Amino acid sequence: MQLSISLLEITRAIDSWLNSIFHPHVAFGIELVLAGVAVILLVVAMAVLMVYAERKLAGFMQMRLGPMRVGKYGSMQAIADVMKLLLKECLVPTNSDKMMFKLAPFVVTVVSFMTIVPIAFARGIQLWDINIGVFYITAVSSLSVIGILMAGWSSNNKYSLLGAMRSGAQIVSYELSGGLALIVVVMMSGTLSISGIVQAQADGWWVIKGHIPVIIAFVTFIITSTAELNRAPFDLAEAESELTAGYHTEYSGMQFAMFFLSEYTNMFVLSMVAATVFLGGWMPFHIAGLEGFNHFMDYIPGIVWFFGKTFFILFLIVWFRWTFPRLRIDQLLKLEWKYLLPVSIINVLFAAFIALMGWYL
Amino acid sequence: MGSVSILLLMFCGFAFAALAIGLGNKLSLKRYNPEKGEAYECGMETQGTTWVQFHVGYYLFALVFLLFDVEIAFLYPWAVVFKEIGMVAFIEIVFFVLVLFLGLLYAHKKKALSWM
Numbered sequence: 001m002q003l004s005i006s007l008l009e010i011t012r013a014i015d016s017w018l019n020s021i022f023h024p025h026v027a028f029g030i031e032l033v034l035a036g037v038a039v040i041l042l043v044v045a046m047a048v049l050m051v052y053a054e055r056k057l058a059g060f061m062q063m064r065l066g067p068m069r070v071g072k073y074g075s076m077q078a079i080a081d082v083m084k085l086l087l088k089e090c091l092v093p094t095n096s097d098k099m100m101f102k103l104a105p106f107v108v109t110v111v112s113f114m115t116i117v118p119i120a121f122a123r124g125i126q127l128w129d130i131n132i133g134v135f136y137i138t139a140v141s142s143l144s145v146i147g148i149l150m151a152g153w154s155s156n157n158k159y160s161l162l163g164a165m166r167s168g169a170q171i172v173s174y175e176l177s178g179g180l181a182l183i184v185v186v187m188m189s190g191t192l193s194i195s196g197i198v199q200a201q202a203d204g205w206w207v208i209k210g211h212i213p214v215i216i217a218f219v220t221f222i223i224t225s226t227a228e229l230n231r232a233p234f235d236l237a238e239a240e241s242e243l244t245a246g247y248h249t250e251y252s253g254m255q256f257a258m259f260f261l262s263e264y265t266n267m268f269v270l271s272m273v274a275a276t277v278f279l280g281g282w283m284p285f286h287i288a289g290l291e292g293f294n295h296f297m298d299y300i301p302g303i304v305w306f307f308g309k310t311f312f313i314l315f316l317i318v319w320f321r322w323t324f325p326r327l328r329i330d331q332l333l334k335l336e337w338k339y340l341l342p343v344s345i346i347n348v349l350f351a352a353f354i355a356l357m358g359w360y361l
Numbered sequence: 362m363g364s365v366s367i368l369l370l371m372f373c374g375f376a377f378a379a380l381a382i383g384l385g386n387k388l389s390l391k392r393y394n395p396e397k398g399e400a401y402e403c404g405m406e407t408q409g410t411t412w413v414q415f416h417v418g419y420y421l422f423a424l425v426f427l428l429f430d431v432e433i434a435f436l437y438p439w440a441v442v443f444k445e446i447g448m449v450a451f452i453e454i455v456f457f458v459l460v461l462f463l464g465l466l467y468a469h470k471k472k473a474l475s476w477m
Binding site: 032113156158161173179249253345 | 395
């Protein structure tokens with residue numbers, strides 16, 4: 001007997017209820033609206049939560065308290081920040097390319113929203129189970145570089161341009177090892193769809209049962225996703241001490257907030273991808289042979305597992321930021337082209353060889 | 362939900378950004394001042410033009426990137442069917458990757474991968 005109600009049953013109940021009242025087309029329309037609202041709420045809630053969590057964690061890592069004034073333990077800090085940004089004037093520099101300047105925040109926001117499409121939050125909770133899910137995410141998430149270059153170029157500011165060019169070189173370079181790291185798991189699962197990859201991990205997460213190649217792939221994926229997100233130690237694109245704020249130097253008010261939001265959205269989407277591909281998505285943790293333990297783990301809902309893993313990876317990314325000093329651009333490109341890329345190419349072949357020999361479980 | 366969901370999320374992102382920026386414009390206090398429209402470069406007046414030719418180093422990386430990105434796009438379909446085909450697929454991909462790896466070595470030898 002199933003004790004807990006799964007999210008899939010709730011969505012199915014809503015679906016059948018809507019279809020029983022309305023014409024199927026109308027019901028589909030209402031479902032679209034519901035899904036859109038849910039995604040927007042998810043993005044906003046995650047961004048607000050992560051801004052607070054990051055500042056609090058940064059405080060604790062530096063033996064400070066972090067935000068404490070707004071609300072209990074500073075819990076309202078992120079909301080106060082949003083209010084402040086809402087009341088700020090959106091300045092447009094006189095000499096900028098005005099249309100591109102105004103369009104850039106839209107591009108980055110749309111791209112970061114689009115990456116959420118194939119993410120599986122729990123069993124059956126997925127906007128669209130695309131059969132090329134992993135490929136779709138790598139393809140779409142790399143489009144954000146266009147928005148960044150647009151912002152940097154149109155600002156007519158040397159810091160912005162330098163930041164955008166650095167960011168472009170960096171995102172473009174690190175995409176390669178990120179893609180190769182995903183290929184290792186795709187090869188072992190034999191499918192590109194997110195739900196398929198999660199299903200392949202029913203008897204153990206890839207990072208555990210995939211042995212050495214998957215662990216190497218996991219580590220490279222975490223490094224490359226940190227770099228693709230332009231976060232410290234790879235935050236050359238917006239290095240405060242050199243470039244003021246990089247490509248969004250000239251942005252203020254809500255336009256700046258959109259860059260900020262899309263950065264955080266990209267961050268949690270990439271963490272979700274890492275959690276799905278390497279840590280088993282919504283699959284619970286099982287140890288073969290321990291029946292009681294496995295049953296206990298099954299009672300924890302899939303969505304709790306999924307968000308738990310996501311937050312674990314987010315914590316890692318925040319931890320990096322307050323641990324490592326920033327790299328120089330030559331060190332950054334050297335790390336990718338001379339170490340990570342050869343290592344991940346050889347790792348793919350190594351994983352293929354192991355899979356061929358049947359040495360993994 | 363089908364392919365509509367991509368359009369839906371495109372629309373959501375666009376509508377969300379439009380709503381937020383529009384609301385910000387509505388609520389914020391606007392006072393015109395010519396100083397506000399100047400480029401923010403540490404308070405000094407801007408020297409020279411920004412839209413100049415850029416260092417070629419970035420484009421070299423972009424070219425090498427293009428090569429490897431196409432390689433990875435080819436690797437995805439291979440990865441899906443690899444286990445069904447087996448040994449033949451492995452040998453073929455070793456040759457395919459080897460050729461591109463030689464390309465990487467060549468770029469390294471030509472110092473295209475070292476900065477400046």
